[in-house]
Amino acid sequence: MINMNAKYRETVEAVAKQIPFEPEMCIVLGSGLGDFADKVETVKSISTTSIPNYPKSTVQGHQGYLHFSNYGGKKLLIVQGRIHFYEGYSLSQCALPVHIASKLNCKKIILTNAAGGVNPNFKPGDLMLAISFNGVNIKSELTGLIGLANIEQKNSFLDFPSSEMNNKIINAALEEKISLRQGVYWLTKGPSYETAAEIKMIQKFGGDAVGMSTVHEAYYSASVGLKVASVSCITNFAAGLSPNKLTHQEVMETAEMVKKDFERLIKKTIELL
Ligand code: HPA
Numbered sequence: 001m002i003n004m005n006a007k008y009r010e011t012v013e014a015v016a017k018q019i020p021f022e023p024e025m026c027i028v029l030g031s032g033l034g035d036f037a038d039k040v041e042t043v044k045s046i047s048t049t050s051i052p053n054y055p056k057s058t059v060q061g062h063q064g065y066l067h068f069s070n071y072g073g074k075k076l077l078i079v080q081g082r083i084h085f086y087e088g089y090s091l092s093q094c095a096l097p098v099h100i101a102s103k104l105n106c107k108k109i110i111l112t113n114a115a116g117g118v119n120p121n122f123k124p125g126d127l128m129l130a131i132s133f134n135g136v137n138i139k140s141e142l143t144g145l146i147g148l149a150n151i152e153q154k155n156s157f158l159d160f161p162s163s164e165m166n167n168k169i170i171n172a173a174l175e176e177k178i179s180l181r182q183g184v185y186w187l188t189k190g191p192s193y194e195t196a197a198e199i200k201m202i203q204k205f206g207g208d209a210v211g212m213s214t215v216h217e218a219y220y221s222a223s224v225g226l227k228v229a230s231v232s233c234i235t236n237f238a239a240g241l242s243p244n245k246l247t248h249q250e251v252m253e254t255a256e257m258v259k260k261d262f263e264r265l266i267k268k269t270i271e272l273l
Pocket of ligand 1: 188211236237246251
């Protein structure tokens with residue numbers, strides 16, 4: 001098992017030396033949602049290429065920066081540079097931004113992502129709050145893969161996703177009059193999009209949205225004591241639910257379309273938290 005503390009001590013120290021403040025809340029930006037970082041006051045941006053052991057982001061729509069920003073009187077760490085399993089990185093590498101956030105004393109984290117709509121009532125442009133991830137039985141598998149120390153002590157009652165955070169996000173949507181779906185976010189490993197048959201299976205298991213990130217990050221967050229929530233931008237009908245072939249271009253275009261609502265929702269949430 002990888003010990004995140006030992007493996008990434010140098011990484012955390014390099015970031016800690018440069019930070020303008022200890023962030024209280026972290027926001028990880030998903031595919032096509034990176035612009036959010038420009039909508040708040042940036043105090044300092046650290047390029048992830050300058051951080052030792054930080055994996056290179058290879059996906060279009062994911063720039064590599066850790067931004068230290070202010071909004072609504074809150075000190076934020078905004079991660080623009082998510083690391084994906086399908087890029088060839090291990091789950092412990094994927095969890096590195098969360099590890100850094102927790103070591104800098106962040107207490108809350110919002111993971112955002114682009115996802116395919118599996119629930120037939122969902123349409124591109126919808127926003128979805130995760131009420132669960134892949135059912136419940138992926139957790140013990142992730143424990144070993146991510147490399148959590150002392151997981152036994154922390155594993156008994158993980159509030160995952162955090163009910164407090166989810167309630168705030170629901171209230172933020174109500175206040176902003178944004179229609180917010182709620183559902184189960186389902187992780188697939190990628191890199192290719194799912195087949196229609198796989199989507200049928202995920203539907204049967206109760207998945208509402210499908211994507212290639214977030215679940216392991218959320219699990220790591222909760223395990224190290226961060227309150228975590230996940231907001232998905234439904235960028236497309238999942239495979240088989242529309243006659244069109246799914247492309248990364250479509251994902252980026254829908255994210256572009258919905259980014260105003262996304263920005264309002266996240267900003268209001270930050271204010272309420
Ligand atoms: N499947 C997996 N990941 C995704 C999708 C999808 O349909 N859309 C955006 N990310």
